[in-house]
Amino acid sequence: MLVPMQSVKECCYNAAMNDNFPQMCERLANELRKASRILCLTGAGVSAESGVPTFRDAEGLWEGARPEEVATPEAFERDPDHVWRFYLARRQNLVAVRPNPAHEVIGRFEQIFPEFDVVTQNVDGLHQQAGSERIQCLHGDIWIDRCTECGHEERATSVAEARPMCPKCGEPSRPGVVWFGEMLPPGVFERAVELASLAEVVLVVGTSSQVYPAASLADFAKRNGAFVAEINPNATAFSASADLVIPREAGKMFPELESRLAKIVQK
Numbered sequence: 001m002l003v004p005m006q007s008v009k010e011c012c013y014n015a016a017m018n019d020n021f022p023q024m025c026e027r028l029a030n031e032l033r034k035a036s037r038i039l040c041l042t043g044a045g046v047s048a049e050s051g052v053p054t055f056r057d058a059e060g061l062w063e064g065a066r067p068e069e070v071a072t073p074e075a076f077e078r079d080p081d082h083v084w085r086f087y088l089a090r091r092q093n094l095v096a097v098r099p100n101p102a103h104e105v106i107g108r109f110e111q112i113f114p115e116f117d118v119v120t121q122n123v124d125g126l127h128q129q130a131g132s133e134r135i136q137c138l139h140g141d142i143w144i145d146r147c148t149e150c151g152h153e154e155r156a157t158s159v160a161e162a163r164p165m166c167p168k169c170g171e172p173s174r175p176g177v178v179w180f181g182e183m184l185p186p187g188v189f190e191r192a193v194e195l196a197s198l199a200e201v202v203l204v205v206g207t208s209s210q211v212y213p214a215a216s217l218a219d220f221a222k223r224n225g226a227f228v229a230e231i232n233p234n235a236t237a238f239s240a241s242a243d244l245v246i247p248r249e250a251g252k253m254f255p256e257l258e259s260r261l262a263k264i265v266q267k
């Protein structure tokens with residue numbers, strides 16, 4: 001019987017959820033155990049269980065705001081107050097959030113594995129709060145104010161009432177994030193490509209794999225021979241290319257993975 005693609009995906013996903021989750025974690029733990037270089041690529045989904053909205057899910061940030069109105073240099077030029085309201089509201093939401101078990105296990109993996117790196121599209125700082133130090137932030141840092149005139153950067157320590165001005169030259173500052181149509185921070189994507197080319201295992205966590213160039217990294221790693229596992233409760237643009245798809249929330253999967261790894265090590 002022919003059924004629409006979405007239904008096939010949904011029924012595979014549900015079946016996998018119920019039956020194979022422990023075996024999938026066991027398989028991934030075994031792959032990790034064999035690897036000497038591991039890369040964890042993350043997107044908004046890794047922070048979802050901390051209470052940070054994703055972009056493209058139901059009630060995601062792009063449902064209430066159009067990216068071209070708040071996340072492009074043209075939008076900032078047209079209406080900086082509007083753009084800043086969006087980013088100040090996101091900062092306000094971040095004040096109370098904490099890393100979840102996925103961030104925490106990922107942070108601990110850096111201590112366990114000799115070469116474990118994170119490349120994230122997230123700007124929320126939660127990986128760093130959970131202890132990740134080997135981290136490349138492809139899309140910048142939402143807590144940075146960057147001067148549009150002199151380039152001076154200042155880390156915001158609280159959420160301002162109004163849009164910030166540069167303390168050095170008095171000109172308007174902008175959020176230190178990467179907007180659509182802009183280049184990624186110098187050297188960061190190059191380092192991410194290098195990590196993707198060296199990694200033996202890549203974990204693709206909580207990203208819809210729709211935004212380039214970040215989305216190209218998983219494909220690149222795969223072409224370079226990595227074992228690539230996707231952790232995401234929903235199918236994505238990358239799912240069909242993954243060696244293993246674990247259709248679970250990151251905050252549920254990582255603790256299970258960590259305890260399976262511990263058992264393998266004990267054996």
Ligand code: OAD
Nearest residue numbers: 043044045048054055056121206207208211232234249250
């Ligand atoms: P998206 O909102 O596109 O995708 C979030 C993904 O997380 C979806 O595939 C969800 O299924 C998945 N997800 C949701 N909850 C999850 C959970 N608990 N555990 C694991 N996965 C979960 O976000 P990104 O792919 O990160 O860029 O978006 C990429 C970029 O697009 C962002 O960095 C941002 C956005 O526009 C800019 O603003 C420049």
Ligand code: ZN
Nearest residue numbers: 147150166169
């Ligand atoms: Zn300045």
